[in-house]
Amino acid sequence: MTDIPAPFDWDEFVAAATENQIDATAASRRAERLAFAGRVGLRIVLAAVTILAVLILTFILEFVVPGNPARAVAGPKASPVVIAEVTRNLHLDRPVWQQLLSYIGNALHGNLGYSYVSDQSVASLVGGRLPATALLMAGGIAVELIVGGALGIWDGLRPRRSWVLASLNIGLLSVPTFTFGFALLLLFGYVWPVLPVTGGFGAEQLILPAITLGLLGAPYYANVVRDQLRETLSAPFVRTALAKGLSRGAILRRHVFRIVVPPVLTMAGMDVALFLSGVVFVENVFAWPGIGELQVQAFDNVDRPVLMGTVVVAAAAVVVVNLLVDLLRLVVDPRVRSESL
Protein backbone atom coordinates (compact mmCIF):
# COMPACT_ATOMS: atom_id res chain seq x y z
CA MET A 1 0.00 0.00 0.00
CA THR A 2 1.37 3.29 -0.89
CA ASP A 3 0.91 6.15 1.48
CA ILE A 4 -1.95 8.31 0.55
CA PRO A 5 -0.75 11.88 0.76
CA ALA A 6 -2.63 13.84 3.30
CA PRO A 7 -5.29 15.93 1.71
CA PHE A 8 -4.13 19.46 1.11
CA ASP A 9 -5.33 21.61 3.96
CA TRP A 10 -5.75 25.12 2.70
CA ASP A 11 -6.30 26.66 6.13
CA GLU A 12 -3.14 25.07 7.49
CA PHE A 13 -1.15 26.32 4.51
CA VAL A 14 -2.40 29.85 4.97
CA ALA A 15 -1.67 29.75 8.69
CA ALA A 16 1.87 28.48 8.12
CA ALA A 17 2.52 30.97 5.37
CA THR A 18 1.23 33.83 7.49
CA GLU A 19 3.43 32.74 10.37
CA ASN A 20 6.46 32.61 8.12
CA GLN A 21 5.53 35.97 6.78
CA ILE A 22 5.26 37.40 10.28
CA ASP A 23 8.59 35.86 11.21
CA ALA A 24 10.22 37.36 8.15
CA THR A 25 8.73 40.77 8.81
CA ALA A 26 9.80 40.65 12.43
CA ALA A 27 13.32 39.63 11.46
CA SER A 28 13.62 42.38 8.89
CA ARG A 29 12.27 44.87 11.42
CA ARG A 30 14.85 43.71 13.91
CA ALA A 31 17.62 44.08 11.36
CA GLU A 32 16.34 47.52 10.45
CA ARG A 33 16.25 48.57 14.06
CA LEU A 34 19.78 47.28 14.54
CA ALA A 35 21.03 49.18 11.51
CA PHE A 36 19.22 52.26 12.76
CA ALA A 37 20.87 51.97 16.18
CA GLY A 38 24.22 51.48 14.48
CA ARG A 39 23.73 54.59 12.41
CA VAL A 40 22.71 56.65 15.44
CA GLY A 41 25.73 55.32 17.32
CA LEU A 42 28.06 56.17 14.46
CA ARG A 43 26.74 59.74 14.30
CA ILE A 44 27.29 60.17 18.03
CA VAL A 45 30.83 58.80 17.75
CA LEU A 46 31.58 61.11 14.81
CA ALA A 47 30.29 64.08 16.79
CA ALA A 48 32.56 63.15 19.69
CA VAL A 49 35.52 62.79 17.35
CA THR A 50 34.81 66.24 15.90
CA ILE A 51 34.81 67.85 19.34
CA LEU A 52 38.02 66.00 20.19
CA ALA A 53 39.64 67.28 16.99
CA VAL A 54 38.58 70.84 17.81
CA LEU A 55 40.17 70.44 21.25
CA ILE A 56 43.43 69.24 19.67
CA LEU A 57 43.43 72.16 17.21
CA THR A 58 42.83 74.72 19.94
CA PHE A 59 45.52 73.10 22.06
CA ILE A 60 48.01 73.42 19.22
CA LEU A 61 47.05 77.06 18.68
CA GLU A 62 47.24 77.89 22.36
CA PHE A 63 50.34 76.02 23.51
CA VAL A 64 52.41 74.83 20.57
CA VAL A 65 52.36 77.54 17.88
CA PRO A 66 53.01 80.65 20.02
CA GLY A 67 56.41 79.38 21.16
CA ASN A 68 56.43 80.29 24.81
CA PRO A 69 52.98 80.55 26.38
CA ALA A 70 54.45 81.31 29.78
CA ARG A 71 55.74 84.62 28.43
CA ALA A 72 52.27 85.38 27.10
CA VAL A 73 50.83 84.81 30.58
CA ALA A 74 53.52 86.65 32.53
CA GLY A 75 53.75 89.59 30.13
CA PRO A 76 56.64 90.88 28.05
CA LYS A 77 58.54 92.45 30.96
CA ALA A 78 58.44 89.51 33.37
CA SER A 79 61.65 88.30 34.97
CA PRO A 80 62.98 84.78 34.27
CA VAL A 81 61.98 83.73 37.78
CA VAL A 82 58.34 84.62 37.19
CA ILE A 83 58.38 82.91 33.82
CA ALA A 84 59.82 79.75 35.39
CA GLU A 85 57.08 79.79 38.01
CA VAL A 86 54.33 80.27 35.43
CA THR A 87 55.85 77.45 33.39
CA ARG A 88 55.64 75.17 36.41
CA ASN A 89 52.09 76.25 37.31
CA LEU A 90 50.82 75.63 33.79
CA HIS A 91 52.77 72.35 33.59
CA LEU A 92 54.51 73.66 30.48
CA ASP A 93 57.66 71.77 31.48
CA ARG A 94 55.96 68.44 30.83
CA PRO A 95 56.07 66.71 27.43
CA VAL A 96 53.59 68.02 24.90
CA TRP A 97 51.51 64.85 24.80
CA GLN A 98 51.00 64.98 28.59
CA GLN A 99 49.96 68.60 28.32
CA LEU A 100 47.53 67.66 25.55
CA LEU A 101 46.00 64.83 27.58
CA SER A 102 45.52 66.99 30.65
CA TYR A 103 44.10 69.78 28.45
CA ILE A 104 41.54 67.40 26.97
CA GLY A 105 40.81 65.83 30.35
CA ASN A 106 40.23 69.24 31.90
CA ALA A 107 38.03 70.32 29.01
CA LEU A 108 35.89 67.21 29.38
CA HIS A 109 35.43 68.15 33.05
CA GLY A 110 34.30 71.62 32.01
CA ASN A 111 37.58 73.30 32.88
CA LEU A 112 38.80 75.35 29.92
CA GLY A 113 41.54 77.13 31.79
CA TYR A 114 41.71 80.62 33.29
CA SER A 115 41.71 84.01 31.63
CA TYR A 116 45.12 85.66 31.46
CA VAL A 117 43.54 89.02 32.11
CA SER A 118 40.77 88.67 34.70
CA ASP A 119 41.72 85.42 36.53
CA GLN A 120 38.15 84.19 36.04
CA SER A 121 37.61 80.71 34.69
CA VAL A 122 36.97 80.58 30.95
CA ALA A 123 33.95 78.34 31.49
CA SER A 124 32.24 80.89 33.73
CA LEU A 125 33.11 83.78 31.38
CA VAL A 126 31.72 82.01 28.31
CA GLY A 127 28.82 80.48 30.22
CA GLY A 128 27.78 83.91 31.48
CA ARG A 129 27.63 85.21 27.91
CA LEU A 130 25.84 82.23 26.36
CA PRO A 131 22.22 83.13 27.28
CA ALA A 132 22.49 86.51 25.53
CA THR A 133 23.90 84.92 22.38
CA ALA A 134 21.28 82.15 22.44
CA LEU A 135 18.52 84.74 22.76
CA LEU A 136 19.92 86.76 19.88
CA MET A 137 20.19 83.67 17.69
CA ALA A 138 16.63 82.63 18.56
CA GLY A 139 15.43 86.10 17.60
CA GLY A 140 17.39 85.92 14.36
CA ILE A 141 16.00 82.52 13.43
CA ALA A 142 12.46 83.70 14.20
CA VAL A 143 12.84 86.73 11.92
CA GLU A 144 14.45 84.57 9.25
CA LEU A 145 11.68 81.96 9.29
CA ILE A 146 8.85 84.49 9.27
CA VAL A 147 10.25 86.76 6.54
CA GLY A 148 11.81 83.98 4.48
CA GLY A 149 8.75 81.77 4.77
CA ALA A 150 6.35 84.54 3.75
CA LEU A 151 8.51 85.55 0.77
CA GLY A 152 9.03 81.95 -0.31
CA ILE A 153 5.34 81.08 -0.14
CA TRP A 154 4.39 84.23 -2.02
CA ASP A 155 6.92 83.49 -4.73
CA GLY A 156 6.24 79.75 -4.79
CA LEU A 157 2.57 80.26 -5.56
CA ARG A 158 3.43 82.19 -8.72
CA PRO A 159 4.11 80.31 -11.91
CA ARG A 160 7.37 82.13 -12.57
CA ARG A 161 10.28 83.01 -10.39
CA SER A 162 9.69 86.59 -9.42
CA TRP A 163 12.38 89.09 -10.33
CA VAL A 164 11.62 90.80 -7.02
CA LEU A 165 12.76 87.79 -5.04
CA ALA A 166 15.70 87.12 -7.34
CA SER A 167 17.01 90.67 -6.96
CA LEU A 168 16.24 90.77 -3.25
CA ASN A 169 18.09 87.50 -2.86
CA ILE A 170 21.24 88.59 -4.63
CA GLY A 171 21.01 92.03 -3.04
CA LEU A 172 20.74 90.80 0.53
CA LEU A 173 23.30 88.04 -0.01
CA SER A 174 25.74 90.74 -1.10
CA VAL A 175 25.40 92.57 2.17
CA PRO A 176 27.89 91.40 4.80
CA THR A 177 26.35 91.06 8.25
CA PHE A 178 28.17 93.92 9.92
CA THR A 179 27.43 96.19 6.98
CA PHE A 180 23.71 95.65 7.31
CA GLY A 181 23.93 96.19 11.05
CA PHE A 182 25.55 99.55 10.48
CA ALA A 183 22.88 100.54 7.96
CA LEU A 184 20.09 99.65 10.40
CA LEU A 185 21.89 101.39 13.25
CA LEU A 186 22.27 104.53 11.15
CA LEU A 187 18.63 104.47 10.01
CA PHE A 188 16.83 103.63 13.23
CA GLY A 189 19.34 104.93 15.71
CA TYR A 190 20.34 108.27 14.22
CA VAL A 191 18.30 109.29 11.15
CA TRP A 192 15.00 108.23 12.72
CA PRO A 193 15.90 107.66 16.36
CA VAL A 194 13.27 105.20 17.56
CA LEU A 195 15.56 102.56 19.05
CA PRO A 196 18.42 102.84 21.54
CA VAL A 197 21.95 102.84 20.15
CA THR A 198 23.79 102.45 23.43
CA GLY A 199 23.65 98.67 23.46
CA GLY A 200 23.18 96.39 26.42
CA PHE A 201 20.85 93.52 27.20
CA GLY A 202 17.13 94.13 26.79
CA ALA A 203 14.05 93.72 24.62
CA GLU A 204 14.45 97.07 22.84
CA GLN A 205 18.13 96.40 22.22
CA LEU A 206 17.31 92.98 20.79
CA ILE A 207 15.16 94.24 17.89
CA LEU A 208 17.86 95.61 15.57
CA PRO A 209 20.45 92.84 15.98
CA ALA A 210 17.80 90.13 15.56
CA ILE A 211 16.53 91.81 12.39
CA THR A 212 20.10 92.13 11.12
CA LEU A 213 20.79 88.44 11.62
CA GLY A 214 17.42 87.23 10.40
CA LEU A 215 16.84 89.45 7.39
CA LEU A 216 20.14 88.47 5.81
CA GLY A 217 19.30 84.76 6.03
CA ALA A 218 15.71 85.27 4.90
CA PRO A 219 16.25 85.23 1.11
CA TYR A 220 18.03 81.92 1.40
CA TYR A 221 15.03 80.48 3.23
CA ALA A 222 12.70 82.06 0.73
CA ASN A 223 14.53 80.19 -2.03
CA VAL A 224 14.40 76.88 -0.19
CA VAL A 225 10.72 77.28 0.70
CA ARG A 226 9.99 78.24 -2.89
CA ASP A 227 11.84 75.27 -4.38
CA GLN A 228 10.21 72.84 -1.95
CA LEU A 229 6.84 74.36 -2.64
CA ARG A 230 7.25 74.16 -6.42
CA GLU A 231 8.38 70.56 -6.19
CA THR A 232 5.48 69.58 -3.96
CA LEU A 233 2.94 71.47 -6.04
CA SER A 234 3.84 69.49 -9.14
CA ALA A 235 3.27 66.18 -7.33
CA PRO A 236 0.35 64.02 -8.55
CA PHE A 237 -1.49 64.13 -5.24
CA VAL A 238 -2.01 67.85 -5.72
CA ARG A 239 -3.72 67.06 -9.03
CA THR A 240 -5.88 64.47 -7.27
CA ALA A 241 -6.83 66.93 -4.56
CA LEU A 242 -7.66 69.50 -7.22
CA ALA A 243 -9.78 66.95 -9.07
CA LYS A 244 -11.61 66.12 -5.84
CA GLY A 245 -12.66 69.74 -5.78
CA LEU A 246 -10.69 70.89 -2.75
CA SER A 247 -10.13 74.61 -2.55
CA ARG A 248 -6.63 76.00 -3.11
CA GLY A 249 -6.35 76.99 0.52
CA ALA A 250 -7.32 73.53 1.71
CA ILE A 251 -4.86 71.85 -0.66
CA LEU A 252 -2.06 74.04 0.60
CA ARG A 253 -2.95 73.62 4.24
CA ARG A 254 -3.74 69.93 4.25
CA HIS A 255 -1.34 68.51 1.70
CA VAL A 256 1.41 70.88 0.67
CA PHE A 257 2.61 72.66 3.79
CA ARG A 258 2.91 69.40 5.71
CA ILE A 259 5.63 68.38 3.31
CA VAL A 260 7.28 71.76 2.96
CA VAL A 261 7.61 72.68 6.63
CA PRO A 262 9.75 69.85 8.18
CA PRO A 263 12.86 70.25 5.98
CA VAL A 264 12.77 74.01 6.52
CA LEU A 265 12.69 73.51 10.28
CA THR A 266 15.65 71.12 10.21
CA MET A 267 17.53 73.70 8.15
CA ALA A 268 16.88 76.24 10.89
CA GLY A 269 18.74 73.91 13.24
CA MET A 270 21.70 73.78 10.92
CA ASP A 271 21.79 77.57 10.85
CA VAL A 272 23.30 77.60 14.30
CA ALA A 273 26.79 77.28 12.83
CA LEU A 274 26.21 80.15 10.44
CA PHE A 275 24.69 82.36 13.09
CA LEU A 276 27.46 81.75 15.58
CA SER A 277 29.72 83.47 13.05
CA GLY A 278 27.29 86.26 12.29
CA VAL A 279 26.68 87.09 15.93
CA VAL A 280 30.28 88.18 16.43
CA PHE A 281 29.78 91.09 14.06
CA VAL A 282 26.25 91.85 15.13
CA GLU A 283 27.11 91.81 18.82
CA ASN A 284 29.99 94.18 18.22
CA VAL A 285 28.04 96.61 16.07
CA PHE A 286 25.17 96.73 18.55
CA ALA A 287 27.21 96.17 21.75
CA TRP A 288 25.13 93.12 22.67
CA PRO A 289 26.83 91.31 25.58
CA GLY A 290 27.23 87.84 24.08
CA ILE A 291 30.13 85.52 23.32
CA GLY A 292 31.01 87.46 20.16
CA GLU A 293 31.75 90.58 22.16
CA LEU A 294 33.68 88.47 24.66
CA GLN A 295 35.73 87.01 21.82
CA VAL A 296 36.68 90.43 20.46
CA GLN A 297 37.62 91.66 23.94
CA ALA A 298 39.77 88.56 24.36
CA PHE A 299 41.36 89.24 20.99
CA ASP A 300 42.22 92.80 21.97
CA ASN A 301 43.78 91.56 25.22
CA VAL A 302 45.51 88.59 23.54
CA ASP A 303 43.70 86.47 26.11
CA ARG A 304 44.33 83.09 24.45
CA PRO A 305 42.51 80.81 26.94
CA VAL A 306 39.30 82.80 26.45
CA LEU A 307 39.77 82.89 22.66
CA MET A 308 40.24 79.12 22.47
CA GLY A 309 37.58 78.37 25.09
CA THR A 310 35.00 80.30 23.10
CA VAL A 311 35.95 78.35 19.98
CA VAL A 312 35.55 75.06 21.85
CA VAL A 313 32.17 76.02 23.31
CA ALA A 314 30.89 77.37 19.99
CA ALA A 315 32.08 74.34 18.04
CA ALA A 316 30.58 72.00 20.63
CA ALA A 317 27.27 73.85 20.37
CA VAL A 318 27.31 73.49 16.58
CA VAL A 319 28.19 69.80 16.73
CA VAL A 320 25.52 69.03 19.30
CA VAL A 321 22.80 70.94 17.47
CA ASN A 322 23.75 69.30 14.17
CA LEU A 323 23.66 65.90 15.85
CA LEU A 324 20.21 66.60 17.27
CA VAL A 325 18.95 67.77 13.89
CA ASP A 326 20.38 64.65 12.24
CA LEU A 327 18.79 62.34 14.79
CA LEU A 328 15.51 64.20 14.54
CA ARG A 329 15.57 63.74 10.78
CA LEU A 330 16.33 60.03 11.21
CA VAL A 331 13.35 59.64 13.50
CA VAL A 332 10.91 61.83 11.57
CA ASP A 333 11.73 61.03 7.95
CA PRO A 334 11.87 57.33 7.07
CA ARG A 335 13.52 58.15 3.73
CA VAL A 336 16.67 59.36 5.47
CA ARG A 337 17.09 56.07 7.33
CA SER A 338 18.08 54.11 4.27
CA GLU A 339 20.59 56.77 3.21
CA SER A 340 24.20 56.01 3.78
CA LEU A 341 26.24 58.43 5.84
Next chain:
Amino acid sequence: MAAVLLQSEPTETFADRRFRFHPRAALLAGLILLGALIVFALLAPLFGSPYRVFADGLNAQGLPLGLGAPGHLLGTDEIGRDMLARLASAGRIDLEMTFIADITSMGLGIVVGLVAGFYRGLVEQVLMRITDVFLSVPTIVSGLALASVVGEGLTGIVVVVTALYWAWTARVIYGEVLRLRSRVFVEAAVAAGVPRMTILRRHIVPHLSSLMLVLSALNAASVVSIGAGLSYLGAGVQLPRPEWGNMLEEGENALGYAPHLVVEPLVMIILTVLAFMLISEGLTNRGPTAREKTWLDK
Protein backbone atom coordinates in the same frame (compact mmCIF):
# COMPACT_ATOMS: atom_id res chain seq x y z
CA MET B 1 -5.84 63.62 -22.01
CA ALA B 2 -2.10 63.66 -22.45
CA ALA B 3 -2.44 65.85 -25.48
CA VAL B 4 -4.55 68.31 -23.51
CA LEU B 5 -1.99 68.35 -20.73
CA LEU B 6 0.82 68.93 -23.16
CA GLN B 7 -1.04 71.80 -24.71
CA SER B 8 -1.50 73.39 -21.32
CA GLU B 9 2.27 73.78 -20.96
CA PRO B 10 3.02 77.42 -20.31
CA THR B 11 4.01 79.62 -23.18
CA GLU B 12 6.27 82.49 -22.41
CA THR B 13 4.62 85.85 -22.83
CA PHE B 14 6.32 89.12 -23.45
CA ALA B 15 5.60 90.33 -19.92
CA ASP B 16 7.28 87.26 -18.45
CA ARG B 17 10.34 87.70 -20.55
CA ARG B 18 10.74 91.34 -19.67
CA PHE B 19 11.19 90.78 -15.96
CA ARG B 20 13.18 87.59 -16.07
CA PHE B 21 16.54 87.64 -14.44
CA HIS B 22 19.05 87.25 -17.24
CA PRO B 23 22.12 85.23 -16.26
CA ARG B 24 24.23 86.83 -18.96
CA ALA B 25 23.22 90.32 -17.88
CA ALA B 26 24.14 89.46 -14.30
CA LEU B 27 27.54 88.16 -15.37
CA LEU B 28 28.22 91.22 -17.49
CA ALA B 29 27.10 93.59 -14.73
CA GLY B 30 29.30 91.80 -12.23
CA LEU B 31 32.35 91.88 -14.47
CA ILE B 32 31.88 95.58 -15.27
CA LEU B 33 31.44 96.41 -11.59
CA LEU B 34 34.52 94.40 -10.61
CA GLY B 35 36.53 96.00 -13.43
CA ALA B 36 35.48 99.46 -12.27
CA LEU B 37 36.53 98.65 -8.70
CA ILE B 38 39.91 97.35 -9.86
CA VAL B 39 40.51 100.46 -11.96
CA PHE B 40 39.51 102.65 -9.01
CA ALA B 41 41.99 100.82 -6.78
CA LEU B 42 44.76 100.93 -9.37
CA LEU B 43 44.29 104.68 -9.82
CA ALA B 44 44.82 105.22 -6.09
CA PRO B 45 48.08 107.21 -6.50
CA LEU B 46 46.18 109.77 -8.60
CA PHE B 47 44.03 110.72 -5.62
CA GLY B 48 47.03 111.56 -3.44
CA SER B 49 48.47 110.06 -0.28
CA PRO B 50 45.97 108.46 2.10
CA TYR B 51 48.04 109.69 5.07
CA ARG B 52 48.21 113.38 4.17
CA VAL B 53 46.41 115.57 6.70
CA PHE B 54 44.93 118.64 5.01
CA ALA B 55 45.06 121.98 6.81
CA ASP B 56 41.62 122.80 5.40
CA GLY B 57 40.41 119.26 6.07
CA LEU B 58 38.14 120.15 8.96
CA ASN B 59 35.40 122.78 9.16
CA ALA B 60 35.20 125.65 11.62
CA GLN B 61 33.75 123.43 14.37
CA GLY B 62 36.57 120.92 13.88
CA LEU B 63 34.22 118.39 12.29
CA PRO B 64 35.03 116.34 9.17
CA LEU B 65 33.91 117.73 5.82
CA GLY B 66 30.92 116.00 4.25
CA LEU B 67 30.32 114.81 0.70
CA GLY B 68 31.08 117.22 -2.12
CA ALA B 69 33.35 119.52 -0.15
CA PRO B 70 35.63 121.62 -2.41
CA GLY B 71 38.79 119.65 -3.14
CA HIS B 72 37.51 116.62 -1.23
CA LEU B 73 34.83 114.95 -3.31
CA LEU B 74 33.98 112.32 -0.71
CA GLY B 75 34.72 114.49 2.30
CA THR B 76 37.44 114.10 4.91
CA ASP B 77 37.87 111.93 7.98
CA GLU B 78 38.10 113.00 11.60
CA ILE B 79 41.61 114.38 11.36
CA GLY B 80 41.21 115.90 7.92
CA ARG B 81 42.51 113.22 5.56
CA ASP B 82 40.93 112.89 2.14
CA MET B 83 38.37 110.06 2.08
CA LEU B 84 38.68 109.46 -1.66
CA ALA B 85 42.42 108.80 -1.38
CA ARG B 86 41.87 106.57 1.63
CA LEU B 87 39.09 104.58 -0.01
CA ALA B 88 41.12 103.99 -3.17
CA SER B 89 44.23 103.03 -1.27
CA ALA B 90 42.15 100.71 0.94
CA GLY B 91 40.65 99.18 -2.18
CA ARG B 92 44.10 98.08 -3.30
CA ILE B 93 44.75 96.10 -0.17
CA ASP B 94 41.22 94.71 -0.03
CA LEU B 95 41.23 93.49 -3.62
CA GLU B 96 44.75 92.12 -3.26
CA MET B 97 43.69 90.24 -0.14
CA THR B 98 40.56 88.94 -1.87
CA PHE B 99 42.37 87.57 -4.89
CA ILE B 100 45.20 85.96 -2.92
CA ALA B 101 42.97 84.43 -0.25
CA ASP B 102 40.46 83.28 -2.85
CA ILE B 103 43.15 81.45 -4.80
CA THR B 104 44.76 79.87 -1.73
CA SER B 105 41.53 78.70 -0.11
CA MET B 106 40.07 77.46 -3.40
CA GLY B 107 43.33 75.69 -4.23
CA LEU B 108 43.49 73.86 -0.92
CA GLY B 109 39.81 72.96 -1.05
CA ILE B 110 40.01 71.70 -4.64
CA VAL B 111 43.05 69.52 -3.94
CA VAL B 112 41.49 68.00 -0.82
CA GLY B 113 38.14 67.46 -2.54
CA LEU B 114 39.73 65.86 -5.61
CA VAL B 115 41.99 63.56 -3.62
CA ALA B 116 39.25 62.52 -1.19
CA GLY B 117 36.76 61.90 -3.96
CA PHE B 118 39.13 60.08 -6.29
CA TYR B 119 41.15 57.94 -3.89
CA ARG B 120 38.54 56.21 -1.79
CA GLY B 121 39.12 54.32 1.41
CA LEU B 122 41.16 55.52 4.34
CA VAL B 123 42.42 58.68 2.62
CA GLU B 124 38.86 59.71 1.86
CA GLN B 125 37.63 59.03 5.40
CA VAL B 126 40.47 60.91 7.06
CA LEU B 127 40.28 63.91 4.73
CA MET B 128 36.51 64.23 4.93
CA ARG B 129 36.44 63.92 8.73
CA ILE B 130 39.01 66.73 8.91
CA THR B 131 36.83 68.72 6.54
CA ASP B 132 33.84 68.12 8.82
CA VAL B 133 35.81 69.45 11.77
CA PHE B 134 36.62 72.64 9.89
CA LEU B 135 33.01 72.98 8.79
CA SER B 136 31.74 72.77 12.35
CA VAL B 137 33.87 75.54 13.83
CA PRO B 138 32.05 78.87 13.56
CA THR B 139 34.01 81.06 11.17
CA ILE B 140 34.49 84.38 12.90
CA VAL B 141 34.84 83.02 16.40
CA SER B 142 37.69 80.73 15.36
CA GLY B 143 39.00 83.34 12.90
CA LEU B 144 39.73 85.71 15.79
CA ALA B 145 41.38 82.93 17.78
CA LEU B 146 43.53 82.00 14.80
CA ALA B 147 44.35 85.63 14.01
CA SER B 148 45.68 86.16 17.53
CA VAL B 149 48.21 83.41 16.86
CA VAL B 150 49.23 83.96 13.22
CA GLY B 151 49.55 87.71 13.59
CA GLU B 152 48.30 90.80 11.82
CA GLY B 153 48.50 92.27 8.38
CA LEU B 154 47.76 90.93 4.94
CA THR B 155 49.49 87.55 5.46
CA GLY B 156 47.59 87.00 8.70
CA ILE B 157 44.25 87.58 7.00
CA VAL B 158 45.17 85.34 4.06
CA VAL B 159 46.17 82.50 6.41
CA VAL B 160 43.01 82.87 8.51
CA VAL B 161 40.66 83.06 5.54
CA THR B 162 42.33 80.07 3.86
CA ALA B 163 42.11 77.99 7.03
CA LEU B 164 38.45 78.85 7.49
CA TYR B 165 37.18 78.56 3.95
CA TRP B 166 38.91 75.67 2.22
CA ALA B 167 36.56 73.12 3.77
CA TRP B 168 33.45 74.45 2.00
CA THR B 169 35.09 74.10 -1.39
CA ALA B 170 36.49 70.68 -0.49
CA ARG B 171 33.01 69.47 0.47
CA VAL B 172 31.38 70.58 -2.79
CA ILE B 173 34.21 69.36 -5.03
CA TYR B 174 34.26 66.02 -3.20
CA GLY B 175 30.56 65.48 -3.81
CA GLU B 176 30.90 66.34 -7.46
CA VAL B 177 33.90 64.03 -7.96
CA LEU B 178 31.92 61.19 -6.37
CA ARG B 179 29.11 61.84 -8.84
CA LEU B 180 31.50 62.02 -11.80
CA ARG B 181 33.57 58.95 -11.02
CA SER B 182 30.56 56.67 -11.39
CA ARG B 183 29.84 58.00 -14.88
CA VAL B 184 30.27 55.76 -17.90
CA PHE B 185 33.13 57.67 -19.49
CA VAL B 186 35.26 57.11 -16.41
CA GLU B 187 34.40 53.43 -16.49
CA ALA B 188 35.34 53.31 -20.18
CA ALA B 189 38.66 55.01 -19.48
CA VAL B 190 39.43 52.53 -16.68
CA ALA B 191 38.54 49.64 -18.99
CA ALA B 192 40.82 51.07 -21.67
CA GLY B 193 43.69 51.01 -19.21
CA VAL B 194 44.14 54.77 -18.81
CA PRO B 195 46.26 55.59 -15.71
CA ARG B 196 44.34 57.07 -12.78
CA MET B 197 46.15 60.40 -12.80
CA THR B 198 45.33 60.80 -16.48
CA ILE B 199 41.66 60.04 -15.82
CA LEU B 200 41.67 62.64 -13.09
CA ARG B 201 43.33 65.21 -15.30
CA ARG B 202 41.52 64.52 -18.54
CA HIS B 203 38.04 63.44 -17.47
CA ILE B 204 37.29 64.64 -13.97
CA VAL B 205 38.89 68.07 -13.71
CA PRO B 206 37.51 69.47 -17.00
CA HIS B 207 34.00 68.57 -15.85
CA LEU B 208 34.59 70.51 -12.66
CA SER B 209 35.89 73.67 -14.29
CA SER B 210 32.60 75.55 -14.51
CA LEU B 211 31.71 74.58 -10.95
CA MET B 212 35.11 75.80 -9.81
CA LEU B 213 34.48 79.17 -11.43
CA VAL B 214 31.13 79.59 -9.70
CA LEU B 215 32.60 78.48 -6.38
CA SER B 216 35.56 80.81 -6.62
CA ALA B 217 33.27 83.77 -7.34
CA LEU B 218 31.11 82.86 -4.35
CA ASN B 219 34.21 82.25 -2.26
CA ALA B 220 35.62 85.64 -3.24
CA ALA B 221 32.38 87.27 -2.07
CA SER B 222 32.76 85.64 1.36
CA VAL B 223 36.45 86.47 1.48
CA VAL B 224 35.77 90.18 0.93
CA SER B 225 33.24 90.34 3.73
CA ILE B 226 35.23 88.18 6.14
CA GLY B 227 38.50 89.99 5.43
CA ALA B 228 36.95 93.42 5.91
CA GLY B 229 34.96 92.07 8.85
CA LEU B 230 38.02 90.74 10.67
CA SER B 231 39.80 94.05 10.08
CA TYR B 232 36.76 95.82 11.52
CA LEU B 233 37.03 93.65 14.63
CA GLY B 234 40.70 94.59 15.00
CA ALA B 235 42.46 91.66 13.36
CA GLY B 236 44.10 91.80 9.97
CA VAL B 237 45.22 95.05 8.36
CA GLN B 238 46.11 97.59 11.01
CA LEU B 239 45.70 101.35 11.15
CA PRO B 240 47.02 103.76 10.02
CA ARG B 241 47.12 101.76 6.80
CA PRO B 242 43.60 102.23 5.47
CA GLU B 243 41.45 99.22 4.71
CA TRP B 244 37.66 99.30 4.28
CA GLY B 245 37.12 97.23 7.43
CA ASN B 246 39.33 99.25 9.72
CA MET B 247 37.96 102.49 8.23
CA LEU B 248 34.58 101.31 9.52
CA GLU B 249 36.05 100.76 12.96
CA GLU B 250 37.53 104.23 12.84
CA GLY B 251 34.36 105.91 11.68
CA GLU B 252 32.06 103.95 13.99
CA ASN B 253 32.19 106.51 16.79
CA ALA B 254 31.40 109.36 14.41
CA LEU B 255 28.16 107.73 13.27
CA GLY B 256 26.13 110.49 14.93
CA TYR B 257 27.78 113.53 13.28
CA ALA B 258 29.72 112.23 10.27
CA PRO B 259 27.89 109.20 8.90
CA HIS B 260 29.81 109.37 5.61
CA LEU B 261 32.86 107.93 7.40
CA VAL B 262 30.93 104.69 7.81
CA VAL B 263 28.70 104.81 4.75
CA GLU B 264 31.52 105.17 2.20
CA PRO B 265 33.55 102.08 3.16
CA LEU B 266 30.27 100.21 3.59
CA VAL B 267 29.27 101.04 0.03
CA MET B 268 32.66 99.91 -1.25
CA ILE B 269 32.41 96.56 0.58
CA ILE B 270 28.85 95.99 -0.63
CA LEU B 271 29.77 96.85 -4.23
CA THR B 272 32.69 94.41 -4.18
CA VAL B 273 30.63 91.58 -2.73
CA LEU B 274 27.81 92.40 -5.14
CA ALA B 275 30.21 92.20 -8.10
CA PHE B 276 31.30 88.70 -7.12
CA MET B 277 27.72 87.61 -6.35
CA LEU B 278 26.53 88.82 -9.74
CA ILE B 279 29.36 86.96 -11.45
CA SER B 280 28.55 83.73 -9.63
CA GLU B 281 24.83 84.18 -10.29
CA GLY B 282 25.57 84.71 -13.98
CA LEU B 283 27.78 81.63 -14.17
CA THR B 284 25.32 79.33 -12.41
CA ASN B 285 23.15 77.28 -14.69
CA ARG B 286 19.69 77.24 -13.22
CA GLY B 287 17.92 73.97 -13.93
CA PRO B 288 14.72 73.95 -15.95
CA THR B 289 12.80 72.34 -13.06
CA ALA B 290 12.49 75.69 -11.37
CA ARG B 291 10.31 76.84 -14.25
CA GLU B 292 7.97 73.87 -14.51
CA LYS B 293 4.28 74.60 -14.38
CA THR B 294 2.46 73.12 -11.41
CA TRP B 295 -1.11 72.06 -10.86
CA LEU B 296 -2.13 75.10 -8.89
CA ASP B 297 -0.95 77.63 -11.47
CA LYS B 298 -3.68 79.15 -13.56
